[in-house]
Amino acid sequence: MENKTLMTDFYELTMAQTYFDQGEKDKKAYFDVFFRESPFHGGYAIAGGLDGLVEYIKKFYISEEDIAYLRSLGNFTEDFLSYLKELKFSGDIYSVEDGTPVFPNEPVITVRANVIEAQLIETALLANFNHATLVTTAAKRITTAASGIPVMEFGARRARGIDSAIEASKYSYVGGCIGTSNVLAAKMYDIPVLGTMAHSMICDADNEYEAFLAYAKSNPNNCVFLVDTFDTLKSGIPNAIKVANDYLIPNNYPFKGIRIDSGDLAYLSKQARKLLDDAGYADAGICLSNGLNENTIKSLIDQGAYINSIGCGDNIAASLERIGGVYKLVAVEREAKLIPKIKVTNDIMKTINPGYKKVYRFYDKKTGYALGDVLALADEVIPEDGYTLISPTEEWKKTYISGYEVKNLQVLVFKNGKQVYEVPSIQERKLYCEEQFRTIYPEIKRSVNPHEYYVDLTENLLGLKKKLIRNSMNFVHS
Incomplete structure (x- = not known):
């Protein structure tokens, strides 16, 4: 694949210039890729595009020709262009593996990188994820x-x-x-x-x-x-x-x-x-x-x-449907301290789950079926002997589960800019997809009026979300 680093939206570069001018080019930022509704009015999506993401990141660089083009636009300083010329991706990327059934509002991909790097890769990551997952x-x-x-x-x-x-x-x-x-x-x-x-x-x-x-x-x-x-x-x-x-x-x-x-x-x-x-x-x-x-x-x-x-x-x-995957800032690091971030709007569907998170899936030991997923703060430990799933929007809805195995769905793909994950062959991905799909209850796989799959938050994450929402309201009314 040829170098496609400039396959990014223009505002990513103008924001990058701003971060650079403010001396924040080395600030660590965390972004989640997720979708808000399953496509086709269905009960699930199947993750795709990890191989394309790997190839894009491996070939991430801004060439002399790219720099000349950006200079011709007249929007960027020479110091910033010199910075871009030397830029390589140096961050961490976690991702759900291709072929995994995934559900609304859970992070499929998580990026931790210098804020400019994290911004510049957004467009390509989303284009790749949205198309591959849809197909x-x-x-x-x-x-x-x-x-x-x-x-x-x-x-x-x-x-x-x-x-x-x-x-x-x-x-x-x-x-x-x-x-x-x-x-x-x-x-x-x-x-x-x-x-x-x-x-x-x-x-x-x-x-x-x-x-x-x-x-x-x-x-x-x-x-x-x-x-x-x-x-x-x-x-x-x-x-x-x-x-x-x-x-x-x-x-x-x-x-x-x-x-x-x-x-x-x-x-x-x-x-x-x-x-x-x-x-x-x-x-x-x-x-x-x-x-x-x-x-x-x-x-x-x-x-x-x-x-x-x-x-x-x-x-x-050529489906006319879409995934609608988004890429949202969920945390930053300042002075070695992790600071969670949240986007709050009048549309509750667009209020994100904040913080650096992991997504865990519970599998019934007897049947092999997936019982539900939970989003947890990255430093939380999920118990192995029993757990109560709590709806993030209707907290009185609680489901106690036991007799399960729990799995962190995301794998580490890049560490400090170095690829640490070997992409399986296409035949291996096909078999993995079949195996994982068998773990999903038939009621969730119905093409019409599917049952909703549980994607819940830990109490700590739910509490953090409520706190940040309250703080944001105070800011609006201050």
Whole structure:
């Protein structure tokens, strides 16, 4: 990845100039990355993008060319530009690992760094986190709805640019897809590459049969015919069967199946199954596509559609949904003392959880299910024999839990600017995602009206939050 350090919002640099002028360039600041609502009106998100964060930080520097550009803007002093020229990331970064189910208002990434470094990396961290987490979550929702039916990702042409398409293919694989149509992504990340054929080839040929036959001769071991160009039941499937009879089977090649990309998919798949079975091709699969999402997939399954595989693009690589991840200051260090910070607004949803924190997850020892998460101040110790979860907004709601194992969800990724975390392979991340997803109760994974997962605060953290809110009100009214 080329140097993209200047992929930052302009105000990050103007604020950095101010910190520099005030002599605060070495002040340590703590920032949390979190989101306020789960995407798709769902009950969870799946963390993604840690590998991209690592690559960005490893290549964080401001080049001579960058300095020349910044100088041309006329906003920055020469002393500040000289400082930027020597700047390297020297801080600490903690993060939840890719593939982990995460929930609103808990820190997925925590940055502790000199305030200028911490500000300059904000935009890139959020862009990376928001896109990767959205794609991974979309893929997990769709593959969950598919209930074991393999889902192929082929949304490259719908993505928001080439880089976005490549990243979407990667994170959709982590999120549960079996492979991608994107050849470059498959090559770069060792993802299975998959695909069938397009309508254009069929339209270009003299007739549908000749198009299928030509394709079969060139791709005899991977024949999945697209059968809905003209008439799925009267033309497409009969021609696919005829090519199987005339060429594939006589030459000992398999008839892999058909893809249907339009029309009433439930009805057509049922009729297709009958035609294929009657022709002696019970092993030929049926792939369905056409803008499918978790709701349409579930509906197809409920209607008894025959589906051996699913092709999904738009609603993974180009979803109109968003994560809305934010990057908020939660503490600073002054004279070796940690000072918690809070943002308080009229919108209670935007009142953050202050201080340097850790996020812990409780797992039931008997079932393996996650019982809930708790945010704790970094120096707090979570007991291992019993704990009471207390709602941060409705304190009378208390849940006592016991018989659990507790895990700190964040891992140390960078220490004093040095990478200390080895990013797992994409196959390892995919398996980890599957394992962690199994720990979440089915009620929370529902695509419609999911149960709310517990994300609570320790009493100490809740008390700190209340105190800072009161102090901020005193400041407003003083």
